[in-house]
Amino acid sequence: MAIAVSGCVGLLVLGVSWLVVAVLLLLWLASLLLHYQAEPKLEPPASSDTISRENLTKLMEHSSLPLLVADGDRVVEVNILARELLGDHLVGQDIRIALRHPDAIALIEGTKEQATVRGLIRRRDIWQINRQRVNGSLTVLELVNRTPEADIGRAHTDFVANASHELRTPLASIIGYAETLSEDGVPEEKRARFLDTITREARRMSALVEDLMSLSRVEAEKHDQPRAPINLSEIVERGARDGAGPQRSGRLDLHIAPHIEALGDSQQIEQLLRNLVDNALKYGDSEQPVTVSLTRGQRDMAMLTVKDRGPGIPAEHIPHLTRRFYRTDPGRSRASGGTGLGLAIVKHVIERHCGHMEIRSEVGVGTEVLIKLPTAASNG
Missing domain, CATH: 3.30.450.20 (PAS domain)
Structure with missing residues (x-):
């Protein structure tokens, strides 16, 4: 009897277990169905x-x-x-x-x-x-x-070609005269003249190399705005006098306002003044002064002007004056020792100092270069 009761209980427990499993299975299937019906139906995509x-x-x-x-x-x-x-x-x-x-x-x-x-x-x-x-x-x-990229490539090619030509010209003169001097029978007066030519062409080539290196340095630093405080008044006066040199200093007419401070590169500002004053003295009237003035303008801007009283520059040349190796009179420029890079260097120095340059000229009257540079107050 006990054994029979035990067997029935076992069968009952087994049956209940299967029933529970079946119910759970039905509940799971029902939940899936409800979930599917509850999901929003997606509209067919537009085309x-x-x-x-x-x-x-x-x-x-x-x-x-x-x-x-x-x-x-x-x-x-x-x-x-x-x-x-x-x-x-x-x-x-x-x-x-x-x-x-x-x-x-x-x-x-x-x-x-x-x-x-x-x-x-x-x-x-x-x-x-x-x-x-x-x-x-x-x-x-x-x-x-892609035009700007091509323009940069052409400008680089033109620059290399122009630089090579400018260097080759004095070098050819030096080699030619040196070879002539090495020959026997050259009269003494010719030897002295040839040596003078060699010295002049060597100095011209040295000046060109120096300007090429200066231009390269300025271009490499053009995105690095100077932050060192400088006394712009002292630097402008010193640069102007250096540009004139002792032999031409008497032609300078300086009007420098004192104590104008700025943030800048003193060496580059001096070089800017040397180039501008040297150009004005070379190409202006040799009997007339070159005026250099520095004043404080509006909005805390320093106003620098370099003015000569020479033959002036025709209007069609003015937009091109800051291009490398551009010359309005190539023969006169080379004869005076010009490299054709002075104003290109000036332009890059001004751009690095966040300034602005304007060239005004009238034929028969003269040329004026006006430069605006931010002072320390405008940067502060």
Whole structure:
């Protein structure tokens, strides 16, 4: 009896266990069903072309590059930079008519994703056009201006070529006269003249090398604004007198306001004055003074002027005077020992000191260089 009762209890317990498992299984399945029914039904997505068009429209206006979107052959979207570059009536045009360049059209009609196009807007400009297909028939064209990079490359090439030419000219004279002196039978008076020429050309080459090194240093430091306090009044007077030298100091007419303080590089400011005063004395009227003045202007700016009373400079030359090796009269400049780099150095010094330069000249009257430099008060 006891054994029978025990067996029935075991069967009962086993049955209850299976029943519990079944109930739990049903509850789990019911919870999954309720969860599925409670989830919001997702709407079918809009067409991929519509989504892309909306996203592109929002992003395009914030781009720093000109962008165009074409649907097939027709322009459907352009940002403000593309409108400024190519015109206001691009939307609806055939993309080939909008770009109007054989290389750009070849990119659109071909399989490449990138092309370099020369003369897209102006004769010497260079643009890189990147093409990216989006969805369906939509294509995005991105225009990247590579002209500044090419200009820098050309400027570097021109600079090296000009520097090489400027160095080669005095070097050729030195070698030629030295070889002549090494020959027998050269009269004494010619020997003295040849030695003078060699000395003059060697000094000219030395001055050119020194100016090239100065220009290189100034350009390397152009993003490093000077923070050292300097007495601008003392430095301007010292630089002007050094630029004139003892033989020409009598032609200087100085008007220097005292105690003007600034934050700057004293050596570079002195060099700036030496270059300006030397130019004014070389190319101004030898019988007239060169005026150097320093005053305190508006908004705590120091006003520095260097003025000669010479033949003046024609207006067409003035925008180019700060270019390297630019000369209004190459023969006269070389004869006077000019390197063609003085005003280029001045320009870079002024830019490093966050200043401004203006050159005013009138033919038959003279030339004035006006420089504005921030004082210590304006930096404080």
